[in-house]
Amino acid sequence: MSYALTEEQQLIQQSAREFTREYIEPIATEMDRTGIHPSAVVQQMAEHDFLGLYLPEEFGGTEAGYLSYVLIIEEISRMSGAVASILINHASLAAYTMYRFGSAVQKQECLPALCSGEKLAAFALTEPGAAPGVGSHKVIATKEGDHYVLNGHKCYVANGGVADIYVVFALTNPEAGAKGMSAFIVDAKAAGLSIQRTIGKMGLRGCQSAELIFENVMVPQSNLLGAAGAGMKIVKEAQLVASVAEGAQVVGIAQAAMEDAVKYGKQRVQFGRPIAAFPAIQTMLAEMATHIHIARLAVYDAASLIEKGEDFMKEAAMVKLFTGRIGQSALIDVIQIEGGYGYSQEMIASRFYRDIKGAVITESSAAFPEKVIADDLLA
Amino acid sequence: MADMTLTHEQQKLQALAREFTAKHIIPVASEWDEKGEFHKFILEEVKNIGLHCMAVPKEYGGPGCDSVSQSVVMEQFGYGCCAFATTLGGNGLSSYPLAIAGTDEQKQLYYGRLVAGGMGGFALTEPGAGSDAGSCATTAKLDGDKWVLNGTKCFATTCGVANIMVVFASTDPSKGVKGLSAFIVEKERDGFSVGAVEHKMGIRSSNTVELLLKNVRIPKNHLLGNEGEGMKIAMKTLDMARPIVASMAVGVAQRALDAAVAFAKAYLDVNGKPIGMQQAVSFKLADMAIQVEAARQLVRNALRLKDAGVPYTKEAAIAKTFATDTAMQVSADAVGLMGNYGYSKDSFVEKLMRDAKVTQIYEGTNQVQRIVIAGQLLR
Numbered sequence: 001m002s003y004a005l006t007e008e009q010q011l012i013q014q015s016a017r018e019f020t021r022e023y024i025e026p027i028a029t030e031m032d033r034t035g036i037h038p039s040a041v042v043q044q045m046a047e048h049d050f051l052g053l054y055l056p057e058e059f060g061g062t063e064a065g066y067l068s069y070v071l072i073i074e075e076i077s078r079m080s081g082a083v084a085s086i087l088i089n090h091a092s093l094a095a096y097t098m099y100r101f102g103s104a105v106q107k108q109e110c111l112p113a114l115c116s117g118e119k120l121a122a123f124a125l126t127e128p129g130a131a132p133g134v135g136s137h138k139v140i141a142t143k144e145g146d147h148y149v150l151n152g153h154k155c156y157v158a159n160g161g162v163a164d165i166y167v168v169f170a171l172t173n174p175e176a177g178a179k180g181m182s183a184f185i186v187d188a189k190a191a192g193l194s195i196q197r198t199i200g201k202m203g204l205r206g207c208q209s210a211e212l213i214f215e216n217v218m219v220p221q222s223n224l225l226g227a228a229g230a231g232m233k234i235v236k237e238a239q240l241v242a243s244v245a246e247g248a249q250v251v252g253i254a255q256a257a258m259e260d261a262v263k264y265g266k267q268r269v270q271f272g273r274p275i276a277a278f279p280a281i282q283t284m285l286a287e288m289a290t291h292i293h294i295a296r297l298a299v300y301d302a303a304s305l306i307e308k309g310e311d312f313m314k315e316a317a318m319v320k321l322f323t324g325r326i327g328q329s330a331l332i333d334v335i336q337i338e339g340g341y342g343y344s345q346e347m348i349a350s351r352f353y354r355d356i357k358g359a360v361i362t363e364s365s366a367a368f369p370e371k372v373i374a375d376d377l378l379a
Numbered sequence: 380m381a382d383m384t385l386t387h388e389q390q391k392l393q394a395l396a397r398e399f400t401a402k403h404i405i406p407v408a409s410e411w412d413e414k415g416e417f418h419k420f421i422l423e424e425v426k427n428i429g430l431h432c433m434a435v436p437k438e439y440g441g442p443g444c445d446s447v448s449q450s451v452v453m454e455q456f457g458y459g460c461c462a463f464a465t466t467l468g469g470n471g472l473s474s475y476p477l478a479i480a481g482t483d484e485q486k487q488l489y490y491g492r493l494v495a496g497g498m499g500g501f502a503l504t505e506p507g508a509g510s511d512a513g514s515c516a517t518t519a520k521l522d523g524d525k526w527v528l529n530g531t532k533c534f535a536t537t538c539g540v541a542n543i544m545v546v547f548a549s550t551d552p553s554k555g556v557k558g559l560s561a562f563i564v565e566k567e568r569d570g571f572s573v574g575a576v577e578h579k580m581g582i583r584s585s586n587t588v589e590l591l592l593k594n595v596r597i598p599k600n601h602l603l604g605n606e607g608e609g610m611k612i613a614m615k616t617l618d619m620a621r622p623i624v625a626s627m628a629v630g631v632a633q634r635a636l637d638a639a640v641a642f643a644k645a646y647l648d649v650n651g652k653p654i655g656m657q658q659a660v661s662f663k664l665a666d667m668a669i670q671v672e673a674a675r676q677l678v679r680n681a682l683r684l685k686d687a688g689v690p691y692t693k694e695a696a697i698a699k700t701f702a703t704d705t706a707m708q709v710s711a712d713a714v715g716l717m718g719n720y721g722y723s724k725d726s727f728v729e730k731l732m733r734d735a736k737v738t739q740i741y742e743g744t745n746q747v748q749r750i751v752i753a754g755q756l757l758r
Contacts, residue, residue, distance in 0.1 A: 126718070156719035199723050199724065201722050202714075202722050202723070202724075202729035202733070209723065269507070270508075272511075332707060332736065339740050339744060340509065340577075340740060343740060344580070345578040353736065354733070357711070357722060362718070363718050371659070
């Protein structure tokens with residue numbers, strides 16, 4: 001690894017590694033089994049300043065930069081993609097949206113509690129029947145005096161049901177389609193907002209997904225994030241910022257899985273020698289190592305652009321596109337190397353296989369990486 | 380729609396299997412996947428339509444289906460549930476050694492049990508002998524007119540519920556591969572017991588167990604073929620079984636494609652149009668369809684060669700590799716295309732992606748298939 005991390009970044013990486021060993025490793029397998037939100041781990045992340053790591057000090061953050069933040073995501077993901085997803089939904093999607101598009105007042109009111117861990121945040125975008133396109137939004141926000149009234153359903157909301165605060169996308173002008181979508185800050189305790197159900201999923205179990213119901217939820221006009229109709233632009237930017245963190249998540253999971261396959265390949269003897277001695281196995285390992293290395297560099301580069309405040313959309317989309325492909329193929333190969341053993345539910349490789357798929361899903365067509373990259377090239 | 384490349388009889392069988400799958404398999408597949416329990420009751424149903432032992436010849440009371448017919452049925456069962464198809468596929472697999480090396484008396488015994496509704500098993504793999512089947516540590520020693528078997532088998536499909544099976548053991552460990560022999564073992568034999576049940580990431584309602592053989596005494600005439608012919612029998616058996624596994628994989632892939640197509644038609648983008656009208660989505664669906672159709676035709680090609688009585692080892696291995704890689708790719712693509720919905724337990728495509736992975740591993744890993752293919756090329 002030649003990418004020059006500063007001393008501070010290396011220290012943060014080291015502390016995240018120790019954190020993962022101390023707080024996540026003991027619970028990761030059981031959390032996958034039960035799917036229960038690990039609130040104690042989230043509190044520990046708050047105490048370690050992970051929740052507001054890249055946000056400015058004036059809002060309660062640590063101001064350590066986005067690269068430091070993705071280093072933490074990578075380390076956590078080596079043991080639990082689910083905990084990484086909790087952090088990404090909180091910090092990269094919800095908190096970023098407030099920080100980037102919120103008014104001075106909104107930022108002062110919301111961000112310190114998100115940085116301290118007093119509150120957990122979520123990003124409520126997808127609707128039943130609308131996945132994976134952002135379209136056919138059925139949450140409608142109707143203006144009434146100095147309030148908006150929200151009605152509809154949101155589905156597959158990560159941190160749903162355990163979050164204290166939601167960034168909710170709703171149509172303020174249903175006729176205008178994409179241009180009629182707006183973002184709101186909604187308190188989880190708001191009257192009329194309820195949890196319909198939690199949703200089982202293939203992996204990332206422990207990062208709770210829920211369906212939310214909005215029944216005449218009154219949201220003050222002052223909770224509108226950015227301008228009315230700016231929703232789609234917000235979704236795109238927030239998801240691309242999150243893509244870089246998700247890229248780090250993929251790199252972390254794939255790295256841990258590859259190390260597991262290397263360990264297995266050295267121990268497993270067939271035809272009189274460790275299977276790792278066979279060129280067919282070595283080729284798979286060499287390819288995944290190369291892919292992971294390149295992906296990591298791309299993640300760090302995009303994170304640096306975000307940190308410096310430079311244009312990052314294309315590079316973030318490239319991270320999404322590349323990590324989406326290589327992450328999945330790495331896990332398909334890791335299970336292939338470990339064979340029937342890796343396929344067993346009890347083995348960590350099978351959890352990584354299920355988890356990585358969740359990390360590479362593109363939820364919004366607004367942030368389809370090919371589209372973002374091509375738009376940039378053709379501009 | 381009738382498949383005109385099939386004979387009239389094959390079309391009828393396909394329709395029967397399709398109807399059975401829709402009525403008896405699809406409605407319960409997810410529930411039994413969740414429980415991870417063997418679906419005995421579907422097995423009872425399949426006996427009612429006489430498709431539980433398709434490979435057993437007519438003169439022994441079976442339906443004596445040709446290979447393409449077996450494939451057509453197994454594709455439908457794979458479409459419904461890969462775990463159930465694996466159970467039936469294992470049943471067929473276990474009977475192939477009889478077709479290859481069985482005496483009339485042995486066939487009467489073995490086929491008789493299957494026709495009567497019993498399940499067959501095939502126990503080749505051991506903790507130390509996976510791809511390297513020749514490193515078999517289970518031994519068979521002749522003691523008077525009985526063979527005495529000792530050892531442990533693992534990843535044995537259906538063997539926890541089978542009542543007759545083909546077990547591989549070494550009659551002369553000093554000869555390695557050439558000392559391997561195949562035996563018929565009934566479950567009621569003293570010393571035969573079922574060990575640990577495997578909890579798997581996918582095909583969870585298929586029964587996978589460890590077999591413990593402690594001084595299991597079986598009649599001398601339970602040896603299939605001659606001493607030392609075990610490897611040859613196993614290889615020919617796997618030649619026969621590979622296109623069947625490939626057929627199941629085509630079924631899994633077709634199901635994933637159908638789910639993705641239905642989703643692309645039903646779900647609307649932000650402008651109120653089905654997402655299938657987006658070229659990024661429609662091209663992906665086309666790519667998936669190309670793979671599924673190519674896989675299906677490769678499988679049928681291999682089986683037509685087999686039914687014509689000409690060599691088909693290479694074609695069977697090619698079909699197995701391509702079809703199972705297709706199941707893997709297309710199921711993963713379907714989850715990706717369907718986003719958080721596809722990743723959740725609200726949909727069944729995440730099950731397809733968990734199930735598909737094992738098809739690249741069992742019946743000879745796709746690396747072993749390459750050894751077989753290259754062996755034919757470089758002869």
